[in-house]
Each structure stands twice: as structure tokens, then as C-alpha cells.
Amino acid sequence: MEAAKKENLKKIQEINKIIETTEQKKEASVGKLNAIGERINKQTKQIDILAEKQQLLDNEAQELQKATGELSGNLEKLKEEYAKMVFTAAKTSNKVNKLSFLFSSSNFNQLIRRYKYLQQYSEARENQAVLIQKVRSELLAEQVKILQKKQEQDALLREKITETQNLQVLKGKQTEVVSQLSQKERKLREQLEANKKVVERLENMIANIVEREIKRSQEREIRINKRNNTASSPSKRNSIRLSAEETKLASSFSALQGRMPWPVNSGFISSRFGVHNHPVLRGVRTNNNGIDIQTSAGNDVKVVYEGIVQSVVSIPGTYMVVAVQHGDYFTIYSKISNVTVSNGQHLKAGQKVGEVASDTDGTSELNFQVWKNFDKQNPENWLRQQ
Incomplete structure (x- = not known):
């Protein structure tokens, strides 16, 4: 999308140079009208590209909001689980001495199992705390992305407003040139008649060239056939051999x-x-x-x-x-x-x-x-x- 935008801007700059050249002549012309018309086409395309980009940013913002909501929910859930774990650990610590809990085991295997249980429970609380911090960091990063996306959307909206205003100015110029040309109908018709004669001369010139080359190719084929003592194939009048x-x-x-x-x-x-x-x-x-x-x-x-x-x-x-x-x-x-x-x-x-x-x-x-x-x-x- 960015590549299309840059390429279109390059075209706009080229057309602007053409318009500047035609505007050196104060009178309105069909050439100036054509250049303005093409500039309007490119300006409209630029606005379409910006609108497409705006839609893409909106979609990305919605995805970020969704991801942020899920992270917030996960964070709250992790906090609740951690609070329960801390509360359970505190209750256990008040009621049962850990050493008593261990040495009241009926056999050595039970003691080992109880020790591992206490160790795993402690590690679970630590892992839960680390996980909470990780989710909190991810949530903060997503919130920063949302802020950046909002700034991009605001900048894009301002750019789109400016380009739309430029389009309206161009359409005003186009209307003005059409109005000026409409007042020169007689001159335009004279130019049109002169151009028709030019087109006819050019078409006749090209047709004469083609006809000449067809004739040359036929003569060349006849010479080759005579030299080789072979019969000529049927002549194609409308194509070069x-x-x-x-x-x-x-x-x-x-x-x-x-x-x-x-x-x-x-x-x-x-x-x-x-x-x-x-x-x-x-x-x-x-x-x-x-x-x-x-x-x-x-x-x-x-x-x-x-x-x-x-x-x-x-x-x-x-x-x-x-x-x-x-x-x-x-x-x-x-x-x-x-x-x-x-x-x-x-x-x-x-x-x-x-x-x-x-x-x-x-x-x-x-x-x-x-x-x-x-x-x-x-x-x-x-x-x-x-």
C-alpha cells in the first residue's frame, strides 16, 4: 500500500510539471484540460489509497483492543489465583508448622512426598508472580501500540482531509477551463477539422508504406522463386511476405x-x-x-x-x-x-x-x-x- 502511495505521488508530481507548462500559456486549452483531468484521477486514487489504509488501521486498532481486553482479563484472573495461593499459604503457615507437617509423616516416602508438595507449592507461587509481571508488561506494550495507532489514524485523517480539499480545488480548475473552452467553440471546431486532415494524411502515409513493403516482399519472393526454379505461392495482397x-x-x-x-x-x-x-x-x-x-x-x-x-x-x-x-x-x-x-x-x-x-x-x-x-x-x- 505504501509502495502504491509513493508511485501515485510520483505520477502526481509528473502531472504537476505538465500542468505548470500548460499554464505558462494564459489561454485555456484541451491539453490543459486533459492534464487537470488526469491530475484529478490520480488525486482520487490517492484518496482511495488513504481510505484503504485508514480501514486497515481501524482493523489493526480493533485487533489491538481485543488483544488488550484478553490480556486484561488474563491479568485479573492471574491476580485472583495468586491471592488465593497466598491466602492458602498463610492459613497453612498459621495452623501447621512446616517441620511438624514433615516429621509427622508415617514413613520416609510420605515425608519425601510432603517435602516435594511444599516445594512445588512455593515454586508455583513464584511462577505465578513472574507470569503476572510478564502479562502486565505485554499489556503495557499493547497499550503503547494502541496509542501509536491512534496517532497514525489522526495523522492519516488530517492527510485525507488535505487531499480531499486539493481535489475540490482541482475540480474547480477543471470547471473553469471547460467554461473558458466552451466560449471558444469556433476555434475548437477549426482545430478539430485541421486535426482530421492531419489524421488522414498520417493514415495515408502509413498505408502507403505498408503497401510499398508488401510490393517489395512480393517482388523479392518472385526473384527467389525464379532463381530456385520454383513455383510462386498464391499472393497475399494485404500482408507482407x-x-x-x-x-x-x-x-x-x-x-x-x-x-x-x-x-x-x-x-x-x-x-x-x-x-x-x-x-x-x-x-x-x-x-x-x-x-x-x-x-x-x-x-x-x-x-x-x-x-x-x-x-x-x-x-x-x-x-x-x-x-x-x-x-x-x-x-x-x-x-x-x-x-x-x-x-x-x-x-x-x-x-x-x-x-x-x-x-x-x-x-x-x-x-x-x-x-x-x-x-x-x-x-x-x-x-x-x-
Whole structure:
């Protein structure tokens, strides 16, 4: 639980940096709204973690109270037994002289038994006294634990109140940004139309790359078949004909599903795969062929797996785009700047391809896509959980 709390706090700090960057631009933006929304999600998670911890402390406190009650009962019982033993010993001492008790034995064996009885009775009283002291010490230790647990509960309650107040402040900011964006509906619609054109250009570019590689693979197979004097197998128009090396690469890339490293070191998913509602414009739906990862400007963008660079182009509205082939899989990195790779270059997993760019609103986002031939994949199903 403590590990989850620390990890969530780390995420909150990362998002706070992103929010600070977007707030440098005085105007409201969808990027700022997304960052605040993610911050609210993490803040809510933090409160949930604190509530879970509070419940755990309550359970522990109840167990301690129960243990304390049992120890108190045991202590009282031991005290009563000890008092009876002392009283019995005192009565015996007054009525019967110990020596007389011993020497009035009818035989030697009886004398030995009486002596052992007196000895054991004395030891029992001593052991009872030691046991009482031990239980008293345990009881005191449990009472100290209860006091410490109470202090932890009080501190946790204060922390939870503070985090709840922070959440309310964030929700107020969110409402304010939504209100400001609602007043800029015309500008938002213009941005939306421009973004649709960018998405179409990017989709066509990727489709052309896939089509080109399919054609190349078919021509390569024809050459090999002619050289070997073998008949060509039926052509697959919508998939790349892989060589043995490419098949191995594609297979190892496929094994990454669910554990693929993120292309950036920090950030959050600000726009998910597929069709979803616009965050401000009612009744407006947007489509994303990949995911957008909002992060800090200038963060390194790294290729998620080894492969070959198939395209480095500039598309207006999305800065630079890098497409990398991994057998019959492709990963696409767009909205980047300061590109460090070139066409045909062989890349190692984790190699830098560029840096995350910032738009005029101060939002820094990487658009990341995964394709298999012409099929668009949901990158969230590939990336490891953060």
C-alpha cells in the first residue's frame, strides 16, 4: 500500500510539471484540460489509497483492543489465583508448622512426598508472580501500540482531509477551463477539422508504406522463386511476405504484447485509441488511430523495439513523423522534433528517434501507433502497465 502511495505521488508530481507548462500559456486549452483531468484521477486514487489504509488501521486498532481486553482479563484472573495461593499459604503457615507437617509423616516416602508438595507449592507461587509481571508488561506494550495507532489514524485523517480539499480545488480548475473552452467553440471546431486532415494524411502515409513493403516482399519472393526454379505461392495482397529473418523479428515483436516499454519515460494517455467523445464539444466524436501520450516538452522519444526506419517525414500540424518496421509490424511516432534517425537506419530497442514537440497551446504530446500490415492495433494492449 505504501509502495502504491509513493508511485501515485510520483505520477502526481509528473502531472504537476505538465500542468505548470500548460499554464505558462494564459489561454485555456484541451491539453490543459486533459492534464487537470488526469491530475484529478490520480488525486482520487490517492484518496482511495488513504481510505484503504485508514480501514486497515481501524482493523489493526480493533485487533489491538481485543488483544488488550484478553490480556486484561488474563491479568485479573492471574491476580485472583495468586491471592488465593497466598491466602492458602498463610492459613497453612498459621495452623501447621512446616517441620511438624514433615516429621509427622508415617514413613520416609510420605515425608519425601510432603517435602516435594511444599516445594512445588512455593515454586508455583513464584511462577505465578513472574507470569503476572510478564502479562502486565505485554499489556503495557499493547497499550503503547494502541496509542501509536491512534496517532497514525489522526495523522492519516488530517492527510485525507488535505487531499480531499486539493481535489475540490482541482475540480474547480477543471470547471473553469471547460467554461473558458466552451466560449471558444469556433476555434475548437477549426482545430478539430485541421486535426482530421492531419489524421488522414498520417493514415495515408502509413498505408502507403505498408503497401510499398508488401510490393517489395512480393517482388523479392518472385526473384527467389525464379532463381530456385520454383513455383510462386498464391499472393497475399494485404500482408507482407516475410523472410526467415523478418519472421523471427515479427514473432519476437508480437511477444511484446502487454509488456512493451513506453516510448517516453513519463507522461499519461491523454487521448485513447478509437472513437470517443470530444472533451468539450457536445455531440462531437473524434477518432484516434493510436494514443496520445501527454508529457513534458523535450522528453526523449525512443523506439520500443529493434527495427528499420521506413519513413522520416514532416506533416503540417503534426511536426515530424518516424515510422519503424518490425517484420510485418510498424510503430509510428509523430508530433516529434529534433529527429535523430534517417530512412533505412537499423535501430536497437530503446534507441532515441527524436524529442516530444510542443504546440502553440503549450501542450506536449506524442502520438504513438502500432500497425500490423493494414490493421491498426490498440497501443494500450501492447504497453506495459504503469
